[in-house]
Amino acid sequence: MEILLAPHPLLRQKANKLKIIKEEDIKIANQMMEIMDKAPGVGLAANQVGILKQIVTINFEDKVNNKKSKYILFNPSIIKYSIETVVMEEGCLSLPEQYADVERPQDIVVEYIDENKKTVKRAVEGYEARILQHEIDHLSGKLFVDYLSSLKRNILIKKVKKLQNLKKNNER
Numbered sequence: 001m002e003i004l005l006a007p008h009p010l011l012r013q014k015a016n017k018l019k020i021i022k023e024e025d026i027k028i029a030n031q032m033m034e035i036m037d038k039a040p041g042v043g044l045a046a047n048q049v050g051i052l053k054q055i056v057t058i059n060f061e062d063k064v065n066n067k068k069s070k071y072i073l074f075n076p077s078i079i080k081y082s083i084e085t086v087v088m089e090e091g092c093l094s095l096p097e098q099y100a101d102v103e104r105p106q107d108i109v110v111e112y113i114d115e116n117k118k119t120v121k122r123a124v125e126g127y128e129a130r131i132l133q134h135e136i137d138h139l140s141g142k143l144f145v146d147y148l149s150s151l152k153r154n155i156l157i158k159k160v161k162k163l164q165n166l167k168k169n170n171e172r
């Protein structure tokens with residue numbers, strides 16, 4: 001398992017909903033957790049490791065409120081968005097070293113199945129709401145650069161390609 005970089009075509013595919021959560025899916029989620037922590041990242045969607053299943057992992061630390069949460073979401077969906085929006089800088093493990101301001105709803109209500117196969121419905125705000133929106137976008141083949149102008153989007157994706165080539169040359 002490794003993290004795919006833009007413009008990999010699997011990042012543009014829709015992930016499939018899980019009919020039932022199998023042992024195998026929990027294994028995938030645990031592996032994703034490991035890769036995400038190593039990266040390090042605050043969230044990871046299964047598309048990013050080339051698996052088209054609706055699985056997201058989160059490792060979120062809110063230093064202001066001294067709150068840590070590490071959890072797995074199967075079949076997550078956002079069922080409510082706040083009218084208020086907020087601009088925050090985003091990055092992505094599939095677009096290393098690229099950052100841009102993105103405007104999104106401030107708060108959401110998310111529904112998902114957890115690793116105990118229980119359906120969870122939860123109101124989320126602030127930075128955590130931001131991470132979840134970003135990761136759930138991945139499951140429908142969407143990247144944060146899609147919120148930018150096509151010019152800016154292309155520049156960021158080109159930079160990822162350039163960085164990759166540099167790395168490859170250095171490894172030679």
Ligand SMILES: [Zn+2]
Pocket residue numbers: 091092093094134135138
């Ligand atoms: Zn991402």
